[in-house]
Amino acid sequence: MRNAYAITSALLLGGAAATLALQPSTAQVAQNEPGAIQATAPRAGAPMSFADMVAKLQPAVVNISTKQTIVQRQQANPFQGTPFGDLFGFGQGGGNGAPVKREGASLGSGFLISADGYVVTNNHVISPGAQGATVDSITVTLNNRKEYTARVIGKDQDSDLALLKIDATGLPFVKWGDSSRARVGDWVLAIGEPFGLGGTVTAGIISAINRVTGQPGAYDRFIQTDAAINQGNSGGPMFDMNGNVIGINSQIFSQSGGNIGIGFAIPAETAKPIIETFKTGGKIIRGYIGVSIGGGVDDDAAAALGIPKNQGELIARVEPNGPAAKGGLRAGDVVTAINGQQVNPDATLTRLVSNLQPGTTARFDILRGGQRQTINIQVVTRPSNDQLKALINGGDDSGGFGPGDQQQDDGSDDDGTGAGTTQGSSAPLGLNVQPLTPGIARAIGVDPTVQGVVIATVDSSSDASGKLRRGDVVQAINGTPVRTAADVARLVAQAKAAGRPSVLALVQRGRGNPAFIPLKIGK
Secondary structure, rough: EEEEOOOOOHHHHOOOOOOOOOOOOOOOOOOOOOOHHHHOOOOOOOOOOHHHHHHHHHHHHHEEEEEEEEEEOOOOOOOOOOOOOOOOOHHHHOOOEEEEEEEEEEEEEEEEOOOOOOEEEEEEHOOOOOOOOEEEEEEEEOOOOOEEOOOOEEEEOOOEEEEEEOOOOOOOOOEEEEOOOOOOEEEEEEEEHHHHHOOOEEEEEEEEHHHHHHHOOOOOOOEEEEEOOOOOOOOOOEEEEOEEEEEEEEOOOOOOOOOOOOEEEEEHHHHHHHHHHHHHHOOOOOOOEEEEEEEOOOOHHHHHHHOOOOOOOEEEEEOOHHHHHHHHHOOOEEEEEEEOOEEOOOOOHHHHHHHHOOOOEEEEEEOOOOOOEEEEEEEEEEEOOHHHHHOHHHOOOOOOOOOOOOOOOOOOOOOOOOOOOOOEEEEOOOEEEEEEOHHHHHHHHOOOOOOOEEEEEEEOOOOEOOOEEOOEEEEOOOOOOOHHHHHHHHHHHHHHHOOOOOOEEEEEOOOOOOEEEEOOOOO
């Protein structure tokens, strides 16, 4: 997934907004008032032309550019003070490692929602584009080439929305539409500033609604379109055939960074209440219970747990002393419903929890060890993103599972864990394990609060080979905590007796996030 906005050079910014210039309407009504659009909108079905509609809507779409200062620490010159010190071009400052400042810029789109200058865009359009960068100024350029310095009224990283204000009156603007009525196959228009080419219009259809892309967070539900969306389109409007804004173009799926016919827009039903909250000076408040989610119940997880797939989500980690822990939720539990609303790929756990009112008590239906239970959790206000990073692993995300991380054990015992001396066997899984002690935890680099069994060796002929390795900690099997090799063997035997082909292991690697790993049961 790529954000659909452009980082540009100063040369590109200089001419980005002058490509098309249409004079704005002087009428102090919305550009997409029913009386103004109905007479000119294309007829239902395949339209002959979008031209009359575009002429009404385009003046309300704006270019948004930022000027940024990027501070980077320069690499120290290893030859400083030698006869070769000036030969290798270490840049400003003589290569002494001192910070170096340079200018940066970003480019995106937006649209006016009022005659007095409120502008909607994406948060990432107006945010620093690199580590060490700060945004010095934001400029809004209208379709008639007039430029205004904008101030930020509100912005939100989670929803990727921002509201700006420019000091002007009598501006053309557009109104929100009802994205809940959008259907797959409906025609849509996108207007924006791709690659700094001002006032670019593209058309297509809605390819999907409520599209879940697999990104973390509560707002992973988009309108998907094949209308061309490129870098620089971010923050621009998606219009329906009545000329109403039903989405905010924000992301594309592309290996190259260019359009391949898969673009995504934030639905108006998501964006409008957040923007209105900004406009009235309110604060975005979301619910929080203090858990890390291990994903949905896919085919492997469903087979291991003996439950239907796509019903519920797995809890990978529970924050110590957090709301979920106090309510009795455990790592390995499957949350199937919240306040009676089913948890599934369209209504994710993150989304449902975020929409809970802080200060209230929510009912959670869970599966634990194959048994259905109900627990109550007191919901609190979600901390800021910076606070969350500090809470989860102390901000250290290293050592977790990722591409290329899984490897076969080499059978050696040189990692200082003492593996190979007191381990027990779990033959059906091809693992030799032993209880995790504080000394072993220090040696393998896991948090001292982690409990479970540490893997000593992995049988190269087992399904676990290539998935797990020596030093991984198995915390639970099918949602039940394990502390000894006997615990593992007992739970594997139970799953085998129930006719299940695999078990689901909750595994901790280093200080990364724990992961659920399906393991086939051997004969």
